[in-house]
Amino acid sequence: MTPRAAHEEWQPVCALDELEVERAATALVHGQAVAIFRLADDRVYALGNHDPFARAADVGKGIAKGIVGRRGDVPFVASPAHKHAFDLRTGRCLDDPTAAVPVYDVKVVDGTVHVGHRKAVAA
Template sequence: MNRDLQIANWTAVCALADIVPNTGVCALFNGEQVAVFHVDDGASHVYAIGNYDANSGASVISRGLVGNLGERIVVASPIYKHHFDLRTGECIEAPEHSVGSFHARIAEGKVWVGA
């Protein structure tokens, strides 16, 4: 295993192949639901944010549509369509309902999430 993955306390949450490009999945990380997204713009990138959408009161962010608003890569929550920045977790329409963001990376064919 890659040494820096062990040092940083990263957790493998799924195989990269388990996530269809430009979609998300829900994973359990440290007892919390995390929405993990695989964005492919010619190169694969992964992002992880909280899965709970306070605007709707449901854990559905991982089921949202991935896109962009200007330079921001976002996911639109499937219920009220609020946009969440995949890098920061900020809810663009209602910043008071922003979610946490997590470090995410691809290594050894897996998606790793770190606090």
């Protein structure tokens, strides 16, 4: 296998100004459905757009449709179907420590949001 070129590591998704504050946009990044969240302080997070608690009938109710909030210092999104809270920084479920959603690297360069690859799960 050959290493990926540096430009393939980060995929430009949208302008930061196009993201609504405390809401999510969705994008296909490296072949995966990703929910991208912008907070009031312009921090941006990206999670896999799948609710691990959703049933097949809940298709279309991905994490991007959830409500953004805070528990203390922890920014989270509450899943739309079951209201489980997922930490935007780590993807871990705050209500069930056995569940998590994928988290992706994000950076903003010259006002453009770039999403990288899926982060490794922290122990």
